[in-house]
Amino acid sequence: MIDEMTSILEVDNLVKYFPIRKGILGRVVGYVRAVDGVSFSIRENETFSLVGESGSGKTTIARCVLGLLKPTSGKIFFMGKDVTRLSKEEAKWYRRNVQAVFQNPFLSLNPRMKVEDIVAEPLKVHYKDMPKEEVKKHVYELLEKVGLTADLAKRSPYDLSGGQAQRVAIARAVILKPKLIVLDEPTSALDVSVQAQILNLLVDLKNELKLSYLMISHDLSVVRYISDWVAVMYLGKIVELAPTEELFEKPLHPYTQALLSSVPEPDPYLMRKKKRIVLRGEPPSAVNPPPGCRLHPRCPYATEVCGKIEPKLVEYERDHWVACHLYARK
Numbered sequence: 001m002i003d004e005m006t007s008i009l010e011v012d013n014l015v016k017y018f019p020i021r022k023g024i025l026g027r028v029v030g031y032v033r034a035v036d037g038v039s040f041s042i043r044e045n046e047t048f049s050l051v052g053e054s055g056s057g058k059t060t061i062a063r064c065v066l067g068l069l070k071p072t073s074g075k076i077f078f079m080g081k082d083v084t085r086l087s088k089e090e091a092k093w094y095r096r097n098v099q100a101v102f103q104n105p106f107l108s109l110n111p112r113m114k115v116e117d118i119v120a121e122p123l124k125v126h127y128k129d130m131p132k133e134e135v136k137k138h139v140y141e142l143l144e145k146v147g148l149t150a151d152l153a154k155r156s157p158y159d160l161s162g163g164q165a166q167r168v169a170i171a172r173a174v175i176l177k178p179k180l181i182v183l184d185e186p187t188s189a190l191d192v193s194v195q196a197q198i199l200n201l202l203v204d205l206k207n208e209l210k211l212s213y214l215m216i217s218h219d220l221s222v223v224r225y226i227s228d229w230v231a232v233m234y235l236g237k238i239v240e241l242a243p244t245e246e247l248f249e250k251p252l253h254p255y256t257q258a259l260l261s262s263v264p265e266p267d268p269y270l271m272r273k274k275k276r277i278v279l280r281g282e283p284p285s286a287v288n289p290p291p292g293c294r295l296h297p298r299c300p301y302a303t304e305v306c307g308k309i310e311p312k313l314v315e316y317e318r319d320h321w322v323a324c325h326l327y328a329r330k
């Protein structure tokens, strides 16, 4: 879907179903189809974002990439290696190269540890022989790089503000110089005034350390600011995928159009000009997704075929992919 030669991560037809169990024997009576055949690639030094409402499957994909969930089927390749079949040594290499920053830094940082120990921990795990002084030098250089003063190093993360704590989480994620970082709503728990600073830090680090990001977010303005590519998800499937500006300037899929039309414009004139696309009702359950196009019970443009045949994700224009019968000319 994106140039495979330089891709660092490839997700190929990923499926993740969660069984629903009932009774004392735990009989499986159905499945939540959280992710249902998703494919995409992330290139070196690019940010790829997955957006969609809660329940769209984006967080489940992130967890599969991080190895926190085992896919039901499909493959995930990192630098050409199938990450669902790594040897012990390769798994260590993978954990060194793929890191994560989560939404709430206070939940992801150990309150009993000092900031300097939290940031040093990955080095101590992966480079056991590194002299203490060298570890300390790396930690203090990095604290400075992420905008934290040395006097905070001896404190608990609970003595810090939300923005400072997230900087600690980012320092811990980059200290091993990984290739890919999964950013799971990294600014949504922060004050609006701090969000821009954290996003700028992430962009600076990406450029300086040649990182790639897989970003999970429901915040379209954050996604537009940070991403090179955006995939829009609905009920476990990608419905549109394109370079960021192309997607925001020329959304094709009715679901993407509805998402974008609900974002307020700072200019009242633009707000009046904006055509609002409203979807009917609530998203259906991922246990029994509708047949055909999963959006059809809510889509203002649905026709008979939409309820019968599932539209394929096709490249409608160069690099712009969409899954909708309105664009079925190819």
Ligand code: SF4
Binding pocket: 253, 254, 255, 293, 294, 295, 296, 297, 299, 300, 301, 302, 303, 306, 311, 323, 324, 325, 326
């Ligand atoms: Fe709407 Fe039909 Fe397109 Fe689905 S395939 S988004 S129901 S027009």
